[in-house]
Every structure is written in structure tokens, then in C-alpha cells.
Amino acid sequence: MSVELLTYAELGARLNVSREAARSLARRRRLPRSRSDDRKARVGVDFSELRYRPRPRIGRQADPIAASMAKIEAFKSEAFKAEIARLEAKAAGYKADFERERERADRLAVELLQAAAETMAANAWAAQLEDEVADLRTGRRASGSTAGRAALRLGHLAAAIVAADRAAFR
Structure with a gap:
């Protein structure tokens, strides 16, 4: 149960989703958020409890x-x-x-x-x-x-x- 403090971009990279999708996930799951010294939002995530799989993109194309x-x-x-x-x-x-x-x-x-x-x-x-x-x-x-x-x-x-x-x- 280790909690990591990640920015939305870092969370998105770990979950293979976009920065906006990671931000939306943090809001939905009501993950604890805080501001760092560089004024970026950081989210506290426990990956052992977080069971998240991104939805497959049905009907969407990569480009x-x-x-x-x-x-x-x-x-x-x-x-x-x-x-x-x-x-x-x-x-x-x-x-x-x-x-x-x-x-x-x-x-x-x-x-x-x-x-x-x-x-x-x-x-x-x-x-x-x-x-x-x-x-x-x-x-x-x-x-x-x-x-x-x-x-x-x-x-x-x-x-x-x-x-x-x-x-x-x-």
C-alpha cells in the first residue's frame, strides 16, 4: 500500500491514457489532490487499490x-x-x-x-x-x-x- 504522488501527465503515462483522462479519473475516484511547490497538481494514487483499465476505443481511429x-x-x-x-x-x-x-x-x-x-x-x-x-x-x-x-x-x-x-x- 504505497501511495505515490503523481501529476496528471505522469498518471496518464502510467495508465496509458491522456492527461485529461487521468484528471477525470482522479475526480471520479475522488483521489486526494494537492499542489506542489512548482504549482502543479499532484494526485495521491495507490496502484494496488486502483483497478483501472481504459476502455477500448470502439469506433475511434488512432489518427x-x-x-x-x-x-x-x-x-x-x-x-x-x-x-x-x-x-x-x-x-x-x-x-x-x-x-x-x-x-x-x-x-x-x-x-x-x-x-x-x-x-x-x-x-x-x-x-x-x-x-x-x-x-x-x-x-x-x-x-x-x-x-x-x-x-x-x-x-x-x-x-x-x-x-x-x-x-x-x-
Whole structure:
């Protein structure tokens, strides 16, 4: 019947349990406790009277982190690969849509530039025709008779209008 004074850590080491389990055991068994000079709690234990066997750890694993990592790796190898393949296929579809829309935008930009050039040409042609009409109305031709020149200019004007109209419908 020898009583030993041990810290919770030392008691846990002797019983092969954690420090917290040794502290809980000392409380449950109401073992005498005291403080040492180094301010650590010491428990008086008589190992001949103490019949303690730690409960087996049922359902617990030694390293829960390693078990979790193993589960993640197993899951990763199956589900993640399938998910990655699904997302890559979806990304390829989006990339094809993007390329198609980019080509369409390029074609529309070219058509827009052509339409802008045709509009500028039509505006220039309209300005020229307006100048010719103004000249005909005022009769500002220096050479030849005014009536002969006006008829000639009117014919040219009509031909220019018809040519412009045909160019606009192309």
C-alpha cells in the first residue's frame, strides 16, 4: 500500500491514457489532490487499490485526420475526376460558343465598316447632286446658251440620279 504522488501527465503515462483522462479519473475516484511547490497538481494514487483499465476505443481511429484524408483521396479519385471531366466538357462547349460569337462579331464589324463607307459615298454623291441642282436653278453656266446648257445639265442630273438609285439597291 504505497501511495505515490503523481501529476496528471505522469498518471496518464502510467495508465496509458491522456492527461485529461487521468484528471477525470482522479475526480471520479475522488483521489486526494494537492499542489506542489512548482504549482502543479499532484494526485495521491495507490496502484494496488486502483483497478483501472481504459476502455477500448470502439469506433475511434488512432489518427482521425489521416482517416479523413484517406476518405478524401478515395472520393477525389472517383467523384472529383468525374466532376473535372464534366466541367472540362462544359468549358469546351462555352469556348466553342465564344469562338462562334467572336467570328460573328468580326463579320458584323466588317459589314458595319462597309455600310459606313457606302453611306459616306452616298452622302458625297448627294452633296454633288445638290450642287448641280443649285447650279441649274441659278443658271450659272458661263459658256453657251442658258437654255441649252440647262437641258444638257438636267439630262446629266437625271442620269446621275438613276445611277445613284441603282447603286443604292445593290
